[in-house]
Amino acid sequence: MTDTAAQPPEDSDGGADAFAQALRVVEALLFASAQPLSAEELARSVPAGVAIEEVLARLTTFYDGRGVNLRAVAGGYAFRTASDLGNLLAAEAEPPRKLSRAALEVLAIIAYHQPVTRAEIEEIRGVATAKGTLDILLEAGWVRLRGRRRSPGRPVTFGTTPGFLDHFGLDRIDDLPGLEELKGSGFIEGRLTRDLAVPVPDDDPELRADEDPLGDLFTPLDENG
Amino acid sequence: MTDTAAQPPEDSDGGADAFAQALRVVEALLFASAQPLSAEELARSVPAGVAIEEVLARLTTFYDGRGVNLRAVAGGYAFRTASDLGNLLAAEAEPPRKLSRAALEVLAIIAYHQPVTRAEIEEIRGVATAKGTLDILLEAGWVRLRGRRRSPGRPVTFGTTPGFLDHFGLDRIDDLPGLEELKGSGFIEGRLTRDLAVPVPDDDPELRADEDPLGDLFTPLDENG
Amino acid sequence: MAAQLPFEEDGPERDGEPALRVDVDGYEGPLDLLLDLARRQKVDLHRISILALAEQYLVFVEQARALRLELAADYLVMAAWLAYLKSRLLLPEPPRGEEPSAADLATALALRLRRLEAIRAAARRLASRERLGQDVFARGAPEAVVAGARPVWEAELYDLLSAYAQQRMKRVQGHISVGQRVVWSLVEAREALQRLVGEAGDWTQIDPYLARYMASHGLPAREMAATVRASALSAMLEMVKEGVLDLRQDDAFAPLYLRRRSARPPALPLSRGDGP
Numbered sequence: 147m148t149d150t151a152a153q154p155p156e157d158s159d160g161g162a163d164a165f166a167q168a169l170r171v172v173e174a175l176l177f178a179s180a181q182p183l184s185a186e187e188l189a190r191s192v193p194a195g196v197a198i199e200e201v202l203a204r205l206t207t208f209y210d211g212r213g214v215n216l217r218a219v220a221g222g223y224a225f226r227t228a229s230d231l232g233n234l235l236a237a238e239a240e241p242p243r244k245l246s247r248a249a250l251e252v253l254a255i256i257a258y259h260q261p262v263t264r265a266e267i268e269e270i271r272g273v274a275t276a277k278g279t280l281d282i283l284l285e286a287g288w289v290r291l292r293g294r295r296r297s298p299g300r301p302v303t304f305g306t307t308p309g310f311l312d313h314f315g316l317d318r319i320d321d322l323p324g325l326e327e328l329k330g331s332g333f334i335e336g337r338l339t340r341d342l343a344v345p346v347p348d349d350d351p352e353l354r355a356d357e358d359p360l361g362d363l364f365t366p367l368d369e370n371g
Numbered sequence: 372m373t374d375t376a377a378q379p380p381e382d383s384d385g386g387a388d389a390f391a392q393a394l395r396v397v398e399a400l401l402f403a404s405a406q407p408l409s410a411e412e413l414a415r416s417v418p419a420g421v422a423i424e425e426v427l428a429r430l431t432t433f434y435d436g437r438g439v440n441l442r443a444v445a446g447g448y449a450f451r452t453a454s455d456l457g458n459l460l461a462a463e464a465e466p467p468r469k470l471s472r473a474a475l476e477v478l479a480i481i482a483y484h485q486p487v488t489r490a491e492i493e494e495i496r497g498v499a500t501a502k503g504t505l506d507i508l509l510e511a512g513w514v515r516l517r518g519r520r521r522s523p524g525r526p527v528t529f530g531t532t533p534g535f536l537d538h539f540g541l542d543r544i545d546d547l548p549g550l551e552e553l554k555g556s557g558f559i560e561g562r563l564t565r566d567l568a569v570p571v572p573d574d575d576p577e578l579r580a581d582e583d584p585l586g587d588l589f590t591p592l593d594e595n596g
Numbered sequence: 597m598a599a600q601l602p603f604e605e606d607g608p609e610r611d612g613e614p615a616l617r618v619d620v621d622g623y624e625g626p627l628d629l630l631l632d633l634a635r636r637q638k639v640d641l642h643r644i645s646i647l648a649l650a651e652q653y654l655v656f657v658e659q660a661r662a663l664r665l666e667l668a669a670d671y672l673v674m675a676a677w678l679a680y681l682k683s684r685l686l687l688p689e690p691p692r693g694e695e696p697s698a699a700d701l702a703t704a705l706a707l708r709l710r711r712l713e714a715i716r717a718a719a720r721r722l723a724s725r726e727r728l729g730q731d732v733f734a735r736g737a738p739e740a741v742v743a744g745a746r747p748v749w750e751a752e753l754y755d756l757l758s759a760y761a762q763q764r765m766k767r768v769q770g771h772i773s774v775g776q777r778v779v780w781s782l783v784e785a786r787e788a789l790q791r792l793v794g795e796a797g798d799w800t801q802i803d804p805y806l807a808r809y810m811a812s813h814g815l816p817a818r819e820m821a822a823t824v825r826a827s828a829l830s831a832m833l834e835m836v837k838e839g840v841l842d843l844r845q846d847d848a849f850a851p852l853y854l855r856r857r858s859a860r861p862p863a864l865p866l867s868r869g870d871g872p
């Protein structure tokens with residue numbers, strides 16, 4: 147780390163002061179918050195006229211190589227401990243939730259294939275989803291109910307949450323590992339053959355053309371309902 | 372802040388490396404810990420031969436004047452937001468509290484069964500609703516008074532608000548999963564549900580046939596509902 | 597449905613051991629099994645022989661059944677489909693009709709396998725990422741910040757749904773007196789049949805006897821028809837095996853007859869326990 151890292155740009159004294167103060171404010175906010183904060187949220191608290199991207203870039207460089215790093219996750223920014231210290235810290239932390247192979251596979255299908263219905267998940271895996279698998283992913287806050295597919299039966303569609311991105315250290319859903327290869331393999335090339343292609347994943351909360359916000363046609367799910 | 376602050380003492384190369392690593396480790400431990408950590412606790416994780424007091428002194432100097440400071444507090448050391456930035460924190464406004472189990476149940480029943488009266492909620496839950504529970508939901512802005520049921524006693528009917536949809540990430544109230552989906556996602560065990568009906572939720576603000584406007588006869592909830 | 601529960605478990609290590617393990621519990625369904633078999637062909641999934649794969653799968657299912665392993669229905673459905681595909685692949689292709697050609701079916705299956713493999717690879721890469729709370733850590737003592745403008749009350753949709761579901765289930769459980777499971781156990785069936793065998797020197801029709809037996813024991817014959825039939829048949833087959841009795845059925849769905857096995861060989865060729 148160099149001492150210039152934390153120095154404001156030298157445009158003017160007022161600007162420099164404002165920038166220095168913005169660095170402190172953003173540092174304090176990001177240190178205090180457990181959840182990532184977006185650039186917009188952070189911008190609200192810094193002096194007017196300060197470019198928040200510049201503040202974030204400066205802080206990122208500054209914390210690079212330290213015990214705590216500034217990372218871009220889930221569309222925002224958060225301080226996270228340096229990954230090479232994981233073993234040291236994991237000893238103190240609660241043991242993480244162990245995901246079964248099935249749960250991990252279902253999570254991957256939801257992540258890469260979203261929005262996806264339960265039937266589509268089962269089609270890909272060739273097996274019924276055991277009780278508790280989706281439950282675990284919903285409980286962990288990684289998966290959410292998105293809406294309903296505009297198709298017979300109007301099944302619920304699943305997608306991932308910002309918590310999923312945060313947990314796996316992804317800034318955007320496009321950052322999913324291996325996405326390029328999946329595209330290259332042809333499984334992700336749009337919706338070619340309805341049954342075989344994996345669509346480009348998209349966690350945009352906006353509903354798709356073939357998704358409905360479960361509407362008027364919702365039929366009772368139970369004969370008593 | 373000066374650049375020497377984070378530099379290790381220059382005793383030897385090996386010592387310098389060990390000290391630099393100790394700085395990172397202590398920084399990460401203090402960041403990730405929920406409680407202040409004592410010098411003894413921190414010493415256990417740093418390379419042998421590194422004086423923990425020196426590490427702490429160096430970090431304290433380093434963070435002095437930044438947005439976050441390293442402070443000696445009861446029980447050890449902890450990062451704290453710089454005191455002049457206290458206004459950034461919503462600390463005085465209390466951190467968000469988790470909704471109680473009872474409140475969650477009442478809220479869910481209102482969401483699914485609206486418009487619903489207090490007596491009907493109690494009928495579904497099988498227990499009396501504590502006075503504060505509905506107040507909390509009203510105060511949170513998730514529940515509203517809709518009208519009065521056209522029945523003896525003219526009890527107030529409750530329903531959910533757009534704020535409810537917003538908070539829970541729902542586009543529409545009938546995005547709430549139905550019985551089959553509750554089963555499919557593991558919330559409900561299939562075998563027990565022969566008699567279980569989950570209604571299709573409907574938050575249409577239009578009053579129902581058996582609802583009257585709240586009107587002038589408004590009386591306190593606890594006597595009436 | 598022996599293979600239903602273990603789906604959640606981590607499968608045992610599959611480190612290319614040559615012997616075919618008849619370990620259905622280790623597989624997460626027929627497609628998983630097929631993929632594992634395909635890997636053993638040690639060729640690129642693009643060049644896999646679907647015919648060889650179908651044969652291996654059918655052999656696997658045969659072995660599993662020979663070892664009396666219970667196979668979940670979906671394994672058997674896949675076996676039936678593969679047997680069909682195999683016959684289509686071996687027979688000369690008929691003039692193009694409405695059905696997809698055998699080659700198309702084989703290609704579609706190969707694609708499904710490749711897709712599953714691809715998503716598995718993706719899952720592995722996802723799992724190997726640095727994870728929050730495991731490799732990297734957030735602030736241990738977070739504070740509410742003004743920028744976030746968090747609400748005073750916190751609740752997640754998951755908590756809401758789970759509270760609702762549990763509350764509703766609790767009440768339903770409170771209302772339903774869980775009906776006694778109407779099951780006629782194998783032991784009961786055997787007891788009843790033993791009595792019948794004592795009386796049955798000659799061919800005796802079983803159903804009327806069972807109906808009388810149920811009635812005389814105050815059991816609801818109609819509600820219990822399925823369990824009585826299943827348990828009686830199992831018990832009878834067991835007793836045939838032990839050489840206690842003979843069974844006869846003249847035609848599919850025809851009445852079953854039973855008689856005590858005598859010392860002399862039976863006069864008629866009997867079909868043992870391969871009724872409907």
